[in-house]
Amino acid sequence: MAELPHAWLLRLLKVPPAPRIPEGDVKVFRSAPAYRSYRLFLWAVKQVGLVAGLTVGAMFLSAIVPVINFPLSEKIAWGLEVLAWLGFIVQLPFGFLVARLDYAFRWYVLSDRSLRLHEGIVTFQEKTMTFANIQQVSIQQNPLQRLLGISDVKVETAGGGGSSGSKGGGSGHGERLHEAHFRGVSNPGEIRDVILARVRMHRDAGLGEHSVPERAEPASASPAALEAARELLTEIRALRQALPSPQGLTRTE
Structure with missing residues (x-):
């Protein structure tokens, strides 16, 4: 993890601590250091x-x-212009520090059953997706990311749609509810392969969505079938009456 000398900013923004890593077969991925250069350039x-x-x-x-x-139009207009420039100057160091530190506050955790994203400084986001619901995994890369050797991995689950998607390479907080992005990673192929392997493992093991078997309803008998059953029962009774009893005595009613 990169050095974080600006503890005052983290306290001011109340940035959550690093996520607790569960036990078991867990893989943790982070944004690459080049992602910091990418955010600073933007x-x-x-x-x-x-x-x-x-x-x-x-x-x-x-x-x-x-x-x-x-009256006073010149003073008012130039006063507003000065305030605008002052606001710009004040936000410069704050925006620079956020862009510089953002990459270090991104954790992508793959457990044996789900993936968990933990990211953000100004706007914090945490998202969990089960492998049983993942439908598609793709790699996205714009020209600047290609130059820096980083990519985004996009994960989509069932039920996608709704709000407009996020722009590639951004902070990721405008993305759809059924999407997750591994931002600025240097090993997108490895991440994609790990996710797809665990998706296949869950499907092969039958850990996906199970369909509940419907309860069989008793078939209703037709009138003809009922009549045939009555005739068969009558014949069986007549046959039993015609047979001798075990003691050799004839059966009497």
Whole structure:
């Protein structure tokens, strides 16, 4: 695990501790260190976009304020612009630390029956999926991830659908309820093979969803069958009357 010198930030955000690893045949996977570079790059692109937006806003104010004939309009407009720049500057170190530490707070635990995801700093997420319900496992990789040698492993279970899916490579908190993502891993093939092997093991062992056998309902006899049964019973009684008794005496009614 990477060094975590910013304990004050973790206390401020009340970041949960590392998950308890169960006993048994358990495999634990983590995001690769390159995922930190990936998150920092995305964060930097976002900051460049914010700077561009603030700059365009300042240029717009320079052009529009002289035209507006309103008392104190220039002071109000530039005051809002200054507040926007101050907000941008204040969030810079906080956003940088979150992007830097995010990769270290991701645990992907595969037990003998289920997979468990434990991730997030600002927004914490924990999700558990049983292998019996997993339907599809795929590997996703965009050009930047390919350059850094990392990928995402997407796991889908039965009953997918609903809300819109998450964007690849993001934090993963906008993903569907029936999806799970192993973000920024350097061994996606190994993770996929382990999951598929355990899915096959559960299905071969009959640990999936069992269908409850329906209780057999007694068949209703038709009138013709009932009449035939009565005639057969009458013939059996007549035959018994015709046979001699064990003592050699004839049967009398």
